[in-house]
Amino acid sequence: MVLSQATSALVCALFALWAFKKLVDLLGSGARQAPYPPGPKPRPIIGNMLDFPTEEASRTYTEWGRQFNSPILHVESLGNHVVILNKREDADELLEQRAKLYSDRPTVPIFKLFGWEYNIALMPYGEEWRQHRRVCQQNFNPQAAKQYETIQMEKTRQLLRGLLDAPKEFEAHSKLFSIGLAMSMMYGYEVKSIDDPVIAVAEEGNILAARLIVPGGSLINIFPFLRHIPPWVPGLPSRRKAMTVRQLNDEMMRIPTDFVKKSLAEGTAVSSLVTDFYEKKYAVGASQEEEDIIRNVAYTVYGAASDTTISSSGTFFYQMVTNPEIQKKAQAELDRVVGLRRLPTLEDRGSLPYIEAIYREMLRMRPPVPLSVPHRSSEDDHYKGYLIPKGATIFPNIWAMTHDEEVYPDPFTFKPERFFDAEGNLNNDDRILAYGFGRRVCVGKYVASGSMWLMIASVLACFSIKKAQDEEGNEIEINHDYHEFGLMRYVQATLVFSQSFLTFMTRPFRIEVASSNSNVQPVFDLLPSRS
Numbered sequence: 276m277v278l279s280q281a282t283s284a285l286v287c288a289l290f291a292l293w294a295f296k297k298l299v300d301l302l303g304s305g306a307r308q309a310p311y312p313p314g315p316k317p318r319p320i321i322g323n324m325l326d327f328p329t330e331e332a333s334r335t336y337t338e339w340g341r342q343f344n345s346p347i348l349h350v351e352s353l354g355n356h357v358v359i360l361n362k363r364e365d366a367d368e369l370l371e372q373r374a375k376l377y378s379d380r381p382t383v384p385i386f387k388l389f390g391w392e393y394n395i396a397l398m399p400y401g402e403e404w405r406q407h408r409r410v411c412q413q414n415f416n417p418q419a420a421k422q423y424e425t426i427q428m429e430k431t432r433q434l435l436r437g438l439l440d441a442p443k444e445f446e447a448h449s450k451l452f453s454i455g456l457a458m459s460m461m462y463g464y465e466v467k468s469i470d471d472p473v474i475a476v477a478e479e480g481n482i483l484a485a486r487l488i489v490p491g492g493s494l495i496n497i498f499p500f501l502r503h504i505p506p507w508v509p510g511l512p513s514r515r516k517a518m519t520v521r522q523l524n525d526e527m528m529r530i531p532t533d534f535v536k537k538s539l540a541e542g543t544a545v546s547s548l549v550t551d552f553y554e555k556k557y558a559v560g561a562s563q564e565e566e567d568i569i570r571n572v573a574y575t576v577y578g579a580a581s582d583t584t585i586s587s588s589g590t591f592f593y594q595m596v597t598n599p600e601i602q603k604k605a606q607a608e609l610d611r612v613v614g615l616r617r618l619p620t621l622e623d624r625g626s627l628p629y630i631e632a633i634y635r636e637m638l639r640m641r642p643p644v645p646l647s648v649p650h651r652s653s654e655d656d657h658y659k660g661y662l663i664p665k666g667a668t669i670f671p672n673i674w675a676m677t678h679d680e681e682v683y684p685d686p687f688t689f690k691p692e693r694f695f696d697a698e699g700n701l702n703n704d705d706r707i708l709a710y711g712f713g714r715r716v717c718v719g720k721y722v723a724s725g726s727m728w729l730m731i732a733s734v735l736a737c738f739s740i741k742k743a744q745d746e747e748g749n750e751i752e753i754n755h756d757y758h759e760f761g762l763m764r765y766v767q768a769t770l771v772f773s774q775s776f777l778t779f780m781t782r783p784f785r786i787e788v789a790s791s792n793s794n795v796q797p798v799f800d801l802l803p804s805r806s
């Protein structure tokens with residue numbers, strides 16, 4: 276009975292929405308001269324609802340660009356307009372030059388139920404976002420990012436030690452490295468294993484949330500009023516699941532914050548964003564608003580930094596195993612510049628152009644957030660003869676831009692050489708599109724860049740990454756599939772790695788060099804032992 280009522284409510288609401296939209300279109304058509312950008316033809320009532328791709332969306336949108344012969348595309352469903360930008364020039368013009376109009380974020384009705392309104396990346400453009408962004412900029416600008424170098428070194432060394440001790444557990448080490456970095460920087464919280472409760476609650480929450488966000492995942496995204504239905508009312512399971520996401524989300528904030536307070540009380544606290552804030556608060560006081568902002572920044576960074584770094588390190592290992600000659604070239608550079616007696620540091624960065632090119636190419640080839648985090652237009656705008664309506668969701672298709680053959684010939688080949696000029700110097704293509712655009716560009720990009728670079732240089736300095744062998748000594752082919760999960764793109768191989776499709780071989784000559792000269796501190800002795 277409840278279900279049939281819900282169904283008829285749904286049909287009525289769909290019809291009302293359609294009628295309302297038709298009316299608005301009719302009234303607006305006189306004033307609206309410009310057409311929307313091209314795209315698949317909408318169906319009656321539901322518009323393009325069935326056209327939205329559920330996976331590999333960035334590739335589908337690239338294909339649509341070819342099909343409709345336009346780098347700007349438009350799709351619409353139940354009055355929600357979506358504009359896709361496949362070319363960098365258009366993203367630059369709209370999201371950077373006209374940033375005032377394009378810095379908002381679309382509101383996804385179910386996000387509030389999740390408790391995601393605290394996430395800076397999802398906040399609407401306005402004063403609240405500005406205050407949070409300011410704190411981020413103070414803490415993650417190029418100069419401030421240097422304060423995290425010690426943590427980045429420490430976590431990288433833990434990664435190396437992990438790979439050395441248990442080379443087949445790639446996935447676990449990579450995860451620990453990525454999440455450990457964020458947790459240390461934000462809370463001084465030492466993540467010892469991937470079974471840590473903070474990781475467990477965050478993962479459970481994210482997986483559950485991702486299932487509710489995808490098209491068709493929850494009716495609440497189509498009919499926002501359903502979010503007011505109490506979770507105990509039967510017939511709307513996504514409402515209950517959203518409550519669970521919220522509880523997990525709250526736990527994710529509570530556990531590390533309690534840890535900071537406890538360690539401050541016990542005198543064992545380590546410096547971090549949240550620790551330093553509470554130290555200051557206990558000493559000289561701070562407002563509730565300031566406390567909320569710090570809590571939200573730390574919580575956002577945990578999410579924003581962890582998954583992107585896991586995704587990028589997956590890409591790195593995958594590209595290295597499939598391109599052994601690139602590894603060798605990078606290792607030759609490391610041997611020449613850093614030598615065999617020490618590990619690379621961020622101070623070596625300017626002297627290791629090939630490692631830099633690998634970093635750029637890795638994020639070009641597989642941007643971790645291929646469609647970026649969507650922006651939203653705050654006013655009607657006209658561009659290249661098209662109307663971009665107020666409230667449209669704007670997807671900069673980073674993947675399409677970094678696979679644009681006119682800019683990156685042979686885009687599906689991993690080729691760090693593309694970042695060198697004819698004289699063999701690094702070229703000036705150093706803007707990493709994977710970090711997004713305009714006023715909402717990734718505010719942690721300098722920190723991320725340091726972490727990723729150090730990881731690449733250090734792993735290649737210590738290991739050669741090779742395909743695993745089966746019992747007969749034959750190489751095991753690896754799975755080349757990538758997998759889009761929610762907003763993110765993960766290399767499927769990260770799952771495969773843990774099933775030992777890959778193994779990490781220590782470079783024999785390094786160990787020989789290290790042990791053959793008693794005056795030389797062996798490189799691996801520098802690595803922390805696993806406690």
Ligand code: HEM
Nearest residue numbers: 395396579580583647648710711712715716717718719723
């Ligand atoms: C490889 C690593 C990373 C990638 C590829 C990445 C990518 C992105 C992208 C695409 C956006 C959205 C940009 C846009 O709207 O145009 C974003 C936003 C954001 N990122 Fe990152 N990110 C990474 C690491 C980090 C790290 C390490 C931090 C923090 C230290 C961080 C903090 C943030 C925050 C707070 C936002 C929201 C910005 C806003 O909406 O104003 N990210 N990131």
